[in-house]
Amino acid sequence: xxxxxxxxxxxxxxxxxxxxxxxxxxxxxxxxxxxxxxxxxxxxxxxxxxxxxxxxxxxxxxxxxxxxxxxxxxxxxxxxxxxxxxxxxxxxxxxxxxxxxxxxxxxxxxxxxxxxxxxxxxxxxxxxxxxxxxxxxxxxxxxxxxxxxxxxxxxxxxxxxxxxxxxxxxxxxxxxxxxxxxxxxxxxxxxxxxxxxxxxxxxxxxxxxxxxxxxxxxxxxxxxxxxxxxxxxxxxxxxxxxxxxxxxxxxxxxxxxxxxxxxxxxxxxxxxxxxxxxxxxxxxxxxxxxxxxxxxxxxxxxxxxxxxxxxxxxxxxxxxxxxxxxxxxxxxxxxxxxxxxxxxxxxxxxxxxxxxxxxxxxxxxxxxxxxxxxxxxxxxxxxxxxxxxxxxxxxxxxxxxxxxxxxxxxxxxxxxxxxxxxxxxxxxxxxxxxxxxxxxxxxxxxxxxxxxxxxxxxxxxxxxxxxxxxxxxxxxxxxxxxxxxxxxxxxxxxxxxxxxxxxxxxxxxxxxxxxxxxxxxxxxxxxxxxxxxxxxxxxxxxxxxxxxxxxxxxxxxxxxxxxxxxxxxxxxxxxxxxxxxxxxxxxxxxxxxxxxxxxxxxxxxxxxxxxxxxxxxxxxxxxxxxxxxxxxxxxxxxxxxxxxxxxxxxxxxxxxxxxxxxxxxxxxxxxxxxxxxxxxxxxxxxxxxxxxxxxxxxxxxxxxxxxxxxxxxxxxxxxxxxxxxxxxxxxxxxxxxxxxxxxxxxxxxxxxxxxxxxxxxxxxxxxxxxxxxxx
Amino acid sequence: xxxxxxxxxxxxxxxxxxxxxxxxxxxxxxxxxxxxxxxxxxxxxxxxxxxxxxxxxxxxxxxxxxxxxxxxxxxxxxxxxxxxxxxxxxxxxxxxxxxxxxxxxxxxxxxxxxxxxxxxxxxxxxxxxxxxxxxxxxxxxxxxxxxxxxxxxxxxxxxxxxxxxxxxxxxxxxxxxxxxxxxxxxxxxxxx
Numbered sequence: 001x002x003x004x005x006x007x008x009x010x011x012x013x014x015x016x017x018x019x020x021x022x023x024x025x026x027x028x029x030x031x032x033x034x035x036x037x038x039x040x041x042x043x044x045x046x047x048x049x050x051x052x053x054x055x056x057x058x059x060x061x062x063x064x065x066x067x068x069x070x071x072x073x074x075x076x077x078x079x080x081x082x083x084x085x086x087x088x089x090x091x092x093x094x095x096x097x098x099x100x101x102x103x104x105x106x107x108x109x110x111x112x113x114x115x116x117x118x119x120x121x122x123x124x125x126x127x128x129x130x131x132x133x134x135x136x137x138x139x140x141x142x143x144x145x146x147x148x149x150x151x152x153x154x155x156x157x158x159x160x161x162x163x164x165x166x167x168x169x170x171x172x173x174x175x176x177x178x179x180x181x182x183x184x185x186x187x188x189x190x191x192x193x194x195x196x197x198x199x200x201x202x203x204x205x206x207x208x209x210x211x212x213x214x215x216x217x218x219x220x221x222x223x224x225x226x227x228x229x230x231x232x233x234x235x236x237x238x239x240x241x242x243x244x245x246x247x248x249x250x251x252x253x254x255x256x257x258x259x260x261x262x263x264x265x266x267x268x269x270x271x272x273x274x275x276x277x278x279x280x281x282x283x284x285x286x287x288x289x290x291x292x293x294x295x296x297x298x299x300x301x302x303x304x305x306x307x308x309x310x311x312x313x314x315x316x317x318x319x320x321x322x323x324x325x326x327x328x329x330x331x332x333x334x335x336x337x338x339x340x341x342x343x344x345x346x347x348x349x350x351x352x353x354x355x356x357x358x359x360x361x362x363x364x365x366x367x368x369x370x371x372x373x374x375x376x377x378x379x380x381x382x383x384x385x386x387x388x389x390x391x392x393x394x395x396x397x398x399x400x401x402x403x404x405x406x407x408x409x410x411x412x413x414x415x416x417x418x419x420x421x422x423x424x425x426x427x428x429x430x431x432x433x434x435x436x437x438x439x440x441x442x443x444x445x446x447x448x449x450x451x452x453x454x455x456x457x458x459x460x461x462x463x464x465x466x467x468x469x470x471x472x473x474x475x476x477x478x479x480x481x482x483x484x485x486x487x488x489x490x491x492x493x494x495x496x497x498x499x500x501x502x503x504x505x506x507x508x509x510x511x512x513x514x515x516x517x518x519x520x521x522x523x524x525x526x527x528x529x530x531x532x533x534x535x536x537x538x539x540x541x542x543x544x545x546x547x548x549x550x551x552x553x554x555x556x557x558x559x560x561x562x563x564x565x566x567x568x569x570x571x572x573x574x575x576x577x578x579x580x581x582x583x584x585x586x587x588x589x590x591x592x593x594x595x596x597x598x599x600x601x602x603x604x605x606x607x608x609x610x611x612x613x614x615x616x617x618x619x620x621x622x623x624x625x626x627x628x629x630x631x632x633x634x635x636x637x638x639x640x641x642x643x644x645x646x647x648x649x650x651x652x653x654x655x656x657x658x659x660x661x662x663x664x665x666x667x668x669x670x671x672x673x674x675x676x677x678x679x680x681x682x683x684x685x686x687x688x689x690x691x692x693x694x695x696x697x698x699x700x701x702x703x704x705x706x707x708x709x710x711x712x713x714x715x716x717x718x719x720x721x722x723x724x725x726x727x728x729x730x731x732x733x734x735x736x737x738x739x740x741x742x743x744x745x746x747x748x749x750x751x752x753x754x755x756x757x758x759x760x761x762x763x764x765x766x767x768x769x770x771x772x773x774x775x
Numbered sequence: 776x777x778x779x780x781x782x783x784x785x786x787x788x789x790x791x792x793x794x795x796x797x798x799x800x801x802x803x804x805x806x807x808x809x810x811x812x813x814x815x816x817x818x819x820x821x822x823x824x825x826x827x828x829x830x831x832x833x834x835x836x837x838x839x840x841x842x843x844x845x846x847x848x849x850x851x852x853x854x855x856x857x858x859x860x861x862x863x864x865x866x867x868x869x870x871x872x873x874x875x876x877x878x879x880x881x882x883x884x885x886x887x888x889x890x891x892x893x894x895x896x897x898x899x900x901x902x903x904x905x906x907x908x909x910x911x912x913x914x915x916x917x918x919x920x921x922x923x924x925x926x927x928x929x930x931x932x933x934x935x936x937x938x939x940x941x942x943x944x945x946x947x948x949x950x951x952x953x954x955x956x957x958x959x960x961x962x963x964x965x966x967x
Contacts, residue, residue: 242843484827529829571838572847572899574959578831584838584845592826592838592845604830 007109013053014106015227020046021095021102022293028088028095029296037077043091044073050098061111062101068123069094075127085304090126092297093119230323233284240273240280241473241567245586247273248564252588277473286326288366288375289317295337299362302341309348310341310360319366321373321469328447329375329467332440336377336463337362339437344379344461354458356380372449372491373469378462384455386412406650413455414550417441445599448474448491476566476595478587479544480559482531485593487566487585492598494545494552496560501541505655505718512721513543513554514654520545523605524556548598555596564588568595580604635722637752638702638715640685640692644752645741647702649721651757656701656712663699669764672701674710679703680764681712687760688740688753692716704761711761722747795916799938799947801909802892805857810938810947813911817895820902822848823888834959836904841893848891848902854953856929860906894950901954914938914945922946932958 024046027039051066069091075081097116104112247270254266296312303310321329345351345360352358365376386409393399393415404412419438444451449467468474468491476487477496497515504513504522511522522543525531543554566585571578579600587593635646658672663681665671670681681701685692693716701712742754799810825837825848836850852860891902918939922931926946933953938945952958 245843484829531829569845571845572901573956574835574847574849574901574954575828575831576956577960578828580830581828584826586840586843586845590840591824592840594826594828594838 010057010105010109013057014102017050017053017098017102020050021099022290024095025092025297026293028092029300031083031088040073040077044070044077047073059101059105059111061115062098062105064120065094065097065101065116068120068127072123072127081127087126090119090122094123228283233280233323236280237284240277243273244277244473244565244567245588248588249590281322281469281473282320284323285320286323287318287320288326288373289314290326291330291333292317292364295334295364298334298337299341302338306342307347308341308345308360309358310345310362312337313361313363315363315365316367319368319373321467325373325447325467325469328443329449329465332443332451333375333377333465335436335440336465337364340377340379340381340461340463344381346382350382354382368469369466372466375465375467376462377465378460380460383457383459383461384413384416384453385457389413389415403650410454413453416453417451448489450491473565473567475563476585477544477563478561478593479525479542479555479557480561481525481529481557484529484531485561485587485591486525486557487564487593487595488544488546488555488598489582489595490563492546492548492596494547497543497545497554498540499543501539504541505657511556512655515545515554517653519649519652519654520552520554522554522556526556526558528605546598546601548602551602553602566593566595635747636702637719637722637747638684638700639717639719640688640715641690643690644719644747645684645688645715645755646722646747646752647755647757651704652702653705653710654703655718656703657698658701658712658714660697660699670714672712674703674712677710679710679712681714682761682764683714684755684760685716688755704757711764713757713760796913797916798911798913799945800892800911801945802890802903802905803907803909804851804855804905805860808909808940808943808945809905810912810914810945811892811894811950815894815896815950817893817900819908820891820893821888822891825889832960836889839891839902841900841902844900846893846900846902848889848904849954849959851903851905854929854959855933856927894954896950896954912940912945914940 024043027043030036031039031043047066047070051063051070054060054062054066072081072087072091076083076087081087097119100114101111104110104114250266251270254263257263292314295314299310299312302308340362341360345362346354346356348358351360361380363376363378365378367374389412390399390404390407393412394401394404398415398418399407417437417440441451444465444467447467449465451466452464453461454464455461475490477490477493479486479488497513499513504511511524513520513522520543522541542557542560544557544560545552545554564587568583569585570583571581575581580597580603581600582595582597584592584594634649636649636652637644637646639645656674658681663670663672670683671678672681673679683692684690692714696716699714700716700718701714702718703710703712705711740756740759742756798813800813800816801808801810803809820839820841822839825839827837828835834850834854836848836853839846839848852858889904890906890908892905892908893900893902915938920937920939922934922936923944924931926934930946933948935947935949938947
């Protein structure tokens with residue numbers, strides 16, 4: 001029993017000491033920049049408390065380490081020693097040692113065998129050796145050695161002092177009344193002084209009473225907050241989660257009821273539940289500064305070691321988020337801060353040469369925005385040069401030179417998040433930008449967040465991290481597919497579109513929809529989940545546009561039901577491998593619905609990241625050697641007559657279909673009214689000497705764009721979109737090949753000609769042809 | 776198969792002396808009599824609806840909401856390599872409501888009622904879909920025998936051994952092996 005009590009005391013000691021230390025590190029760093037006697041006094045008190053308690057609990061190593069630290073601190077506090085970098089290093093090392101010892105105590109209840117003799121010696125040396133030096137900033141003494149009475153609190157608290165003295169039996173009631181009366185009559189002196197003056201009691205008694213009063217204040221302060229075990233909060237959160245589900249069920253049931261009293265009651269239940277949910281969530285909220293607190297130290301240590309000078313600015317340190325998220329964000333944020341100092345900021349010389357202040361600034365900001373916490377880590381360093389990334393990407397074979405040229409600078413810079421992008425070679429080439437950033441992204445996405453980077457060469461880089469406020473209850477869209485309902489987390493959603501089936505291009509099972517000029521790959525949820533659809537073919541499709549990091553795709557669902565606050569529940573260990581689900585939730589009717597994990601889902605259906613990316617970035621014209629195209633591209637395969645032709649998908653803007661009778665012929669050229677413009681049409685077969693099908697009423701057209709103009713290429717059928725990998729491509733170039741064909745290749749077992757789009761379209765778009773020829 | 780038989784088993788064990796005894800929760804599946812340690816069984820439930828989990832092993836029957844906890848249910852017939860049940864066989868003899876419920880229903884299209892044995896291992900629950908639930912019986916280790924080779928391979932992989940009861944054999948299941956993730960997930964690979 002007594003042993004248990006002891007454990008409890010030690011546990012409390014460890015927790016309290018850790019809390020004190022967290023504040024210390026920050027205080028130290030701020031102290032190094034500007035002396036502040038209050039900060040120093042606070043540091044001293046914390047170390048003093050740890051020393052005292054460790055002595056009491058018999059932790060001798062801890063006591064000896066804190067003892068020398070305390071000595072040093074007391075001399076700093078008294079202005080006998082100036083604060084120097086060396087002393088700060090020593091004291092920070094002491095804090096590290098204290099942490100290590102505390103960790104050992106927390107684990108085993110006793111100190112481990114590590115001795116800190118070197119550290120103690122260093123601290124003793126610092127304490128004695130530099131005494132002779134004059135302080136750089138003499139620190140004003142915090143407290144005069146005047147009598148305790150003069151340190152008395154303000155008069156309004158004197159009532160309580162009097163009361164205390166009265167209760168302690170030090171004075172009689174008449175004496176107090178007399179003193180209070182004197183004070184009311186305008187005597188400016190404090191009550192303690194008055195009492196002493198009236199010889200009612202000695203100054204020592206007043207001092208003792210004051211100490212008691214201070215302690216009382218502390219205790220009162222303490223009673224405002226209590227320590228609660230996090231697991232208890234977790235349980236509470238779970239219970240509230242259940243309550244939310246029951247509330248949802250009751251609300252659902254209410255809709256079917258006529259009873260107005262019942263409706264009013266359930267409405268109240270709804271309100272109270274929401275309030276409770278909000279408040280329980282608040283109990284789990286912690287300010288982001290709990291993570292940030294250690295960053296000044298991180299920045300300081302890094303700058304010291306890499307010879308830079310940097311300052312950490314913070315904005316919005318009180319921004320709160322769920323405790324589990326605070327923990328989860330700790331490592332990724334630390335990595336980003338280190339990255340900013342290490343690779344973002346230039347050396348002092350470079351900065352001066354660039355006309356910047358010698359000291360770099362890393363700014364951390366946090367704010368709430370639309371149910372998310374948005375954090376930014378920016379530096380005012382050299383920025384990321386997209387040209388360097390482009391070069392590296394090409395060298396590493398991640399992008400072809402065409403792709404690299406096509407991508408926007410922003411897309412290019414995002415490559416630093418790509419796994420494996422940062423290797424030793426990259427580090428030298430681009431000063432290490434991107435080291436381990438893929439891990440950062442994975443971690444942040446693991447908690448339902450996202451990370452993005454913006455950079456301007458010469459002025460700096462900003463990483464933007466967005467994470468949800470809480471993970472336990474999330475807003476989601478409920479959709480129906482076949483016999484099941486699925487929840488899609490709101491964070492993955494981009495938009496919902498309802499389109500006519502006719503607007504969806506069917507390319508041999510692979511469906512695409514052009515959404516405002518970009519090709520959106522469609523995935524049928526019924527097909528993927530092997531669900532039995534309703535069987536009938538509706539005239540329109542419900543498409544949920546979903547983002548999974550860079551990939552954007554459309555999920556075709558039977559029905560879009562509603563948005564709901566759902567409680568995320570984990571799937572059991574038997575379903576851990578089903579990464580396409582993020583968990584499950586219980587719906588209003590008590591049934592279980594699965595939560596779709598956009599990222600896992602995209603990976604499962606084999607949606608190629610770059611293909612979707614290309615679909616998004618739209619089409620740009622390229623000029624390329626046939627082999628190069630085949631080696632890296634995703635190709636669109638079309639049929640004319642009996643022959644198959646392939647062209648790179650990424651230069652295709654859209655796929656259209658025109659009724660033959662809509663096609664007008666002017667100047668021996670075909671054209672069609674397309675939006676507000678007249679789009680010239682080229683029959684692929686005519687250019688290549690192949691006969692088109694005769695009896696078609698609808699002609700598929702592949703739309704390209706050049707110099708702001710659209711041009712359509714008419715084919716008989718759009719067959720497929722295929723990924724072509726290098727090994728499978730065997731391009732043969734034949735000198736007798738008709739003009740307009742670059743070569744042929746076997747795609748899906750059939751001979752397919754690679755179309756030279758520039759040649760083929762040159763008759764209608766001479767400019768394009770020239771462009772192609774020039775490049 | 777009936778309450779009578781389990782009672783017999785119980786009385787038979789009551790008379791057995793010597794050796795260690797243990798309590799087993801029994802159930803029927805594909806005409807066989809199975810048992811799992813009674814202290815691992817949290818409860819027995821009947822579910823009329825479950826949520827199918829797409830793209831996973833058919834051994835995973837689905838998910839059910841057990842008082843707010845989402846529990847994975849396992850199609851035990853599939854797990855042990857037995858053919859799917861004719862639903863009429865699933866009807867538990869000692870539950871009349873289900874008899875009437877399924878009484879006039881010869882065809883498909885109505886949600887079948889599944890009988891579940893909910894197993895709790897650690898802090899997670901997993902539910903086994905069985906044909907019918909039997910009693911809790913006490914068995915004596917003295918009557919324990921090795922697994923007969925006549926059982927199918929999938930069954931032998933998870934059956935510990937058998938207890939010779941008065942009128943039939945009771946097969947005991949090793950839950951660790953039954954619920955082994957690789958074995959359950961691996962079934963997906965085997966089927967796919």
